Amino acid sequence: MVRRRSTASWDETDARARPPRRGTRPRTKDRPAHDDAVPGWVTTIDRGRYTCLVPAPAHGEPADPDAVVVTAVRAREIRPSGVAVGDVVGLVGDTSGTTDSLSRLVRVEPRSSALRRSADDTDPVERVVVANADQVCLVVAAADPEPNPRLVDRALVAAWDAGIDPLLVVTKTDLADPARLLAAYADFGLRSVSVTSRGWRGLDDVRAALAGRVTAIIGPSGVGKSTLVNELSPGAGRATSLVSGTTGKGRHTSTASVVLPLAAGGWAVDTPGIRSFGLAHVGAETLLGGFADLAGGTEECPRGCTHDEDECGLDAWVAGGHASPDRLDSFRRLLRAVRGEAEPGERERERV
Numbered sequence: 026m027v028r029r030r031s032t033a034s035w036d037e038t039d040a041r042a043r044p045p046r047r048g049t050r051p052r053t054k055d056r057p058a059h060d061d062a063v064p065g066w067v068t069t070i071d072r073g074r075y076t077c078l079v080p081a082p083a084h085g086e087p088a089d090p091d092a093v094v095v096t097a098v099r100a101r102e103i104r105p106s107g108v109a110v111g112d113v114v115g116l117v118g119d120t121s122g123t124t125d126s127l128s129r130l131v132r133v134e135p136r137s138s139a140l141r142r143s144a145d146d147t148d149p150v151e152r153v154v155v156a157n158a159d160q161v162c163l164v165v166a167a168a169d170p171e172p173n174p175r176l177v178d179r180a181l182v183a184a185w186d187a188g189i190d191p192l193l194v195v196t197k198t199d200l201a202d203p204a205r206l207l208a209a210y211a212d213f214g215l216r217s218v219s220v221t222s223r224g225w226r227g228l229d230d231v232r233a234a235l236a237g238r239v240t241a242i243i244g245p246s247g248v249g250k251s252t253l254v255n256e257l258s259p260g261a262g263r264a265t266s267l268v269s270g271t272t273g274k275g276r277h278t279s280t281a282s283v284v285l286p287l288a289a290g291g292w293a294v295d296t297p298g299i300r301s302f303g304l305a306h307v308g309a310e311t312l313l314g315g316f317a318d319l320a321g322g323t324e325e326c327p328r329g330c331t332h333d334e335d336e337c338g339l340d341a342w343v344a345g346g347h348a349s350p351d352r353l354d355s356f357r358r359l360l361r362a363v364r365g366e367a368e369p370g371e372r373e374r375e376r377v
């Protein structure tokens with residue numbers, strides 16, 4: 026017969042002799058349950074403060090009319106690198122969004138995509154620049170500054186790696202005809218639009234390409250990115266509530282990405298901080314995926330071809346007119362770069 030006694034009489038010896046049985050422990054001891062967490066969308070991050078739109082809109086859909094902007098801090102169990110702008114997160118605590126209220130970010134929902142970059146091509150430490158975008162819009166100018174095709178190739182590889190549709194937007198078409206630049210990329214199906222802010226020609230094409238989507242906007246400095254984004258998201262600017270949250274203090278740097286609503290529907294994620302686009306995390310094998318025009322040329326390669334050797338089939342492919350020599354040159358430069366073989370000075374010139 027089993028002798029029963031009250032748990033009140035248990036002492037430490039009992040505790041040691043009987044390890045707590047799994048499944049009978051309260052769930053909160055395994056992991057905080059946070060069943061009450063509300064979904065928010067991280068619109069910007071600044072000094073450990075996460076500005077979130079609550080409730081998180083469905084992907085690409087407009088914000089709920091009653092949505093509020095909530096400032097949150099990370100719960101201890103969430104790593105700083107684990108949250109990026111564009112993440113859908115779970116928030117607990119004060120999610121009222123009233124001035125000086127602070128919520129707690131306790132969970133990051135699985136991402137549909139992650140646009141990544143590493144500090145440079147040999148630094149494998151990668152950061153998620155934008156989470157959950159379904160399009161990457163690379164903005165380059167037709168002139169002033171001159172377009173850098175290698176930069177375009179680099180961004181295409183990053184988009185390919187992330188599984189996100191790329192879109193090329195050529196600005197300042199009043200200064201130069203973008204036809205040659207556009208033709209160079211049209212061959213392998215890169216979607217592109219061109220626009221000028223001088224009298225705003227082409228703006229409707231940009232609007233249509235971005236409508237209903239979540240687009241990460243990247244590009245080098247001075248190409249007219251801010252001019253374009255301000256036009257597409259009038260009044261949103263970088264000083265409004267989605268940026269500063271309820272702190273009212275605004276941003277102190279322009280290095281963080283920010284989610285902005287587009288007047289024509291959809292969302293842009295402006296990324297002023299991307300000055301370089303290291304591809305160390307991509308790997309040589311994945312690189313070819315960003316070069317759809319070259320991929321067919323590797324069928325004649327010897328086994329284990331590095332694609333940077335005499336027997337490589339890509340040279341014959343280009344000689345046969347299937348792709349441009351510039352693209353092969355660009356591919357091989359990136360290949361050497363991600364293998365850590367870049368010549369000095371090469372990286373500097375390829376900064377976004």
Ligand SMILES: Nc1nc2c(ncn2[C@@H]2O[C@H](COP(=O)(O)OP(=O)(O)OP(=O)(O)O)[C@@H](O)[C@H]2O)c(=O)[nH]1
Nearest residue numbers: 196197198221222223245246247248249250251252
């Ligand atoms: N000619 C011409 N100039 C333009 C056009 N769009 C913008 N600009 C000018 O180009 C300069 C840079 O524009 P911004 O919008 O600040 O460029 P940005 O890409 O945001 O540059 P950063 O702020 O440095 O990242 C400004 O002097 C603009 O007036 C355009 O379509 N045509």
Ligand SMILES: [Zn+2]
Nearest residue numbers: 326330332337
């Ligand atoms: Zn090869």
